[in-house]
Amino acid sequence: MASLSEMYDVGWEEMRDKLRKWREDNCRNSEQIVDVGEELISEHSSKLGDDIWIIYEQVMIAALDCSRDDLALTCLQELRKQFPDSHRVKRLTGMRLEALERYDDANKHYDAILQEDPTNTAARKRKISILRAQGKSTEAIRELNEYLEQFVGDQEAWHELSELYINEHDYGKAAFCLEELMMTNPHNHLYCEQYAEVKYTQGGMENLELARKYFAQALRLNNRNMRALFGLYMSASHIAASPKVSAKVKKDNIKYAAWAAAQINRAYKMAGRGNKDNKCSIKAVEEMLESMQIAMP
Amino acid sequence: MHIQLTSQAYCKMLLHTAKYPHCAVNGLLVAEKTKEKKKDGHGGPVLCVDCVPLFHGTLALAPMLEVALTLIDSWCKENNYVIVGYYQANEQTQDSRPNQVAQKVAARISENFNEAVIVMVDSSRLTMSCFEPIVFIYDHVENKWKNREVTTDAFEDWNEAQTITSALLVGRSYENLIDFDNHLDDLRNDWTNPAINKSVLDLC
Numbered sequence: 001m002a003s004l005s006e007m008y009d010v011g012w013e014e015m016r017d018k019l020r021k022w023r024e025d026n027c028r029n030s031e032q033i034v035d036v037g038e039e040l041i042s043e044h045s046s047k048l049g050d051d052i053w054i055i056y057e058q059v060m061i062a063a064l065d066c067s068r069d070d071l072a073l074t075c076l077q078e079l080r081k082q083f084p085d086s087h088r089v090k091r092l093t094g095m096r097l098e099a100l101e102r103y104d105d106a107n108k109h110y111d112a113i114l115q116e117d118p119t120n121t122a123a124r125k126r127k128i129s130i131l132r133a134q135g136k137s138t139e140a141i142r143e144l145n146e147y148l149e150q151f152v153g154d155q156e157a158w159h160e161l162s163e164l165y166i167n168e169h170d171y172g173k174a175a176f177c178l179e180e181l182m183m184t185n186p187h188n189h190l191y192c193e194q195y196a197e198v199k200y201t202q203g204g205m206e207n208l209e210l211a212r213k214y215f216a217q218a219l220r221l222n223n224r225n226m227r228a229l230f231g232l233y234m235s236a237s238h239i240a241a242s243p244k245v246s247a248k249v250k251k252d253n254i255k256y257a258a259w260a261a262a263q264i265n266r267a268y269k270m271a272g273r274g275n276k277d278n279k280c281s282i283k284a285v286e287e288m289l290e291s292m293q294i295a296m297p
Numbered sequence: 298m299h300i301q302l303t304s305q306a307y308c309k310m311l312l313h314t315a316k317y318p319h320c321a322v323n324g325l326l327v328a329e330k331t332k333e334k335k336k337d338g339h340g341g342p343v344l345c346v347d348c349v350p351l352f353h354g355t356l357a358l359a360p361m362l363e364v365a366l367t368l369i370d371s372w373c374k375e376n377n378y379v380i381v382g383y384y385q386a387n388e389q390t391q392d393s394r395p396n397q398v399a400q401k402v403a404a405r406i407s408e409n410f411n412e413a414v415i416v417m418v419d420s421s422r423l424t425m426s427c428f429e430p431i432v433f434i435y436d437h438v439e440n441k442w443k444n445r446e447v448t449t450d451a452f453e454d455w456n457e458a459q460t461i462t463s464a465l466l467v468g469r470s471y472e473n474l475i476d477f478d479n480h481l482d483d484l485r486n487d488w489t490n491p492a493i494n495k496s497v498l499d500l501c
Contacts (some may be wrong), residue, residue, distance in 0.1 A: 028319065031469070033319035065319070135389045166357050167388075169397060201359040211360075218379045231363045288373040 004039050012044040016051065023058055030065035033058060038071060053082060060092055064099040072096055076193045087113050091122045103130050121151055128160075137168055155181060162194070171202040189221035192227045200235055205244060212256065226267065233260035234287075261289040299342040300328075300382065300414055300434070301340040303453045305346045305497045307472065308462035309490060311427070313350040314386040314418050323398070325366075325406075326382035326416065327373055343381055343412075345451060349488055350476035356385070356398045364478045366405065372489075381410050381433040384432075386418035393419045395435055395442055406411045407437065412468065415442060432476065461500045470496060 005011065015036050022033060037059030044050055060075035076096060079089045090113050097106035107130060110123040117123075124147055131140035143162045151157065162177035178195040185191055196214035199207045212235035218228035239245060240253035266283050306326060326345045351365050367382075373379055383402045387393060394404070395415045406413040415435040422431040434451060435442040449455035465471070470493055475486045485493050 031472075135392065163355060166355050169357060197358045197360050201357070203359075226484065227361060231360045231480075234360050234363060267484060283371075283375060285368060285371075287374070 003043070003067065004035055005043075012040060012047060015040045015044075016048060016055070019058060020051075023054070028060035028065070033062035034066050034068060034071065037062065041075075053079065056090075057092065061095065064095060067099075069096070072099070086116060087120055088122070091126060094123070094126055098126070098130060098133065105136065106130060106211070121147075121154065125157065132164070135283055137164060140164055141168070153184070155184065162198075166198065171198050172196050175202070187221055188226065189218045189225050192218035192221060193225055193231065196228070196231050196235075200231065202278050205239070205242065208239050212239065212253075216256075225268075226264075229260055229263055229267070233257055234263060236260060300326075300345055301342045301451060302326075302416075302432075302458065303347070303452045304458040304461045304501070305494060306348045307430075307432075307452065307458045308497060309348050309350060309493060310384050310386075310416070310418055310432070310466055311423065312465060312471040312474045312493065313353075313476060314420050314423060315466055316476075317353040318420070319388075320353040321356050321386060321388040322350065322353045323356050323376070323383065323385040323402070324348050324442060325369060325380050326384060326414070327369075327378040328381045329378045330373075330379045345381060345418065346447050347378070347494075348384060350474060350490075352470050352478045354478070361417050361477070362402070366402075370409075376477075379410055380406050381412075382406065382414040382416055382417040384418060386420045390421040393417045393421070393433055400442060403437070403442075413437070425463060425466050427459045427466070457501065461497055464500055465493070465496060 005015065018036055019040070020034065020151035022029060027033075037055060040048070040055065041052070041059060045224060048055060056075040056079050060072045060079070060134065063069070063075065069207075074095070076089070076092055079086075079092065085154065089107065094106045094109040094113075097109060110127050113123040121172035124143075128140050128143045131137075131143060141161065141164050144157060144164065148157055148161065148163050156193060158177045158180050162174045162181070165171070165174035165177065175198045178191055178198060181188070181191045182195060192214050194217065196211040199214065212232060215228045215231035215235060218225050219232060222228070236253040237257035240250050240257060245253075258274050264285060310324065313324060316322075326348050328343050328345050349365075349369055352361070356362075369379065383399060383406055385395065385399045387396070395417055399415050399417070403413050403415045417433040417435065419431045419433060422429070430447055430449065430451065432447055432451070433447050433448055436445060437443075452458050474493060475488050475490055477488050479486045480488045
């Protein structure tokens with residue numbers, strides 16, 4: 001079977017750089033990581049220097065995702081040899097148990113880590129992940145709330161909690177989590193946009209107006225965020241269409257919606273350039289925007 | 298309502314599920330609009346010719362769902378299709394019941410097509426060989442969603458669906474499947490999936 005480097009004519013440096021990019025972006029493209037990482041480890045391990053340890057970790061987690069226990073074990077054993085007392089490696093052992101659905105053993109393992117180091121956030125978060133994997137959303141939410149009282153700056157945890165709340169349709173609490181994230185990350189357009197989506201879903205005029213404002217804010221932070229653009233369009237349209245708003249509010253929102261619609265059309269035209277097949281999308285968007293146009297009284 | 302799934306519809310649902318094994322996924326099922334309206338409702342089966350993969354991950358937020366429904370509705374009108382159903386695969390593989398999101402979307406679809414169905418994909422039985430159908434079909438009966446028995450009758454051609462889906466799973470075509478989320482990330486991503494549709498046709 002041809003190796004990846006032969007098939008795609010890439011050198012080992014490119015493969016290593018790809019893995020680094022996926023690590024930095026926190027991508028969960030586990031099959032690709034396994035393909036690239038396995039070859040890198042087996043053919044080029046001597047060239048990787050100290051990078052090899054973090055690669056072993058990355059490939060091991062990806063291997064667990066793909067049920068490649070053989071590969072996961074190989075990576076784990078190398079890491080254990082190199083870092084025999086490391087809690088970070090012990091966490092990986094726990095993750096392997098989770099992948100095998102041996103949740104009780106995994107929990108015991110994490111408890112042992114926490115005995116030695118009660119501030120080990122990784123072990124605590126794995127225990128919460130186990131609750132989520134078992135479908136125990138209420139307990140997961142409770143544990144995560146307790147965790148956040150202690151580790152109030154853990155953004156990953158706030159985001160996880162917002163997801164859990166959204167899945168339970170508890171939009172008010174999800175909004176609170178996203179507010180925390182926006183406060184500490186005022187330039188992150190994604191948090192703004194997600195907050196706006198939650199507010200929109202909650203419904204009611206006040207929430208719709210807030211949603212519109214935060215979609216607009218997300219666009220200010222990143223004018224290519226299509227979700228924010230569509231969101232702005234939808235919220236402004238709904239506000240304008242409501243019988244409960246004043247004439248001025250209606251007029252303003254019609255303006256916002258019209259602006260958003262023009263931007264949407266423009267974005268689609270630019271995307272469709274050079275691709276004849278995408279015409280159906282452009283047409284569908286134009287029609288959608290026309291069908292939602294609010295008439296002035 | 299007796300629905301039948303074509304190979305294209307079935308395989309794209311499964312490819313979507315396979316692309317995001319760690320997430321919930323959902324999408325819409327479309328059928329060709331027929332002019333005949335039989336009064337007694339006992340026409341031929343409704344053939345779901347295609348599906349449009351929508352989202353992965355968080356399914357319970359409204360704005361993008363509304364955008365997708367409106368946009369796809371426009372697209373349907375252009376192509377003489379009608380949205381007849383909704384599919385979902387849950388994040389928890391052991392739970393394949395339609396949740397609140399599924400029911401809400403299906404209710405919305407029912408406003409336009411009163412025998413809308415929910416198709417739940419049982420990801421716990423997802424295999425490369427696709428040796429058995431892994432969908433549950435729910436009808437809205439007496440205000441409840443009831444599970445009906447799925448046999449190979451639910452497919453236009455089960456053997457073809459099985460062969461094609463299996464081939465595309467093995468070939469990792471799901472890596473190229475585009476859902477509406479992918480489209481919102483980059484408008485050039487085409488949620489009608491012409492490349493995959495072509496692969497399906499080539500394998501027929």
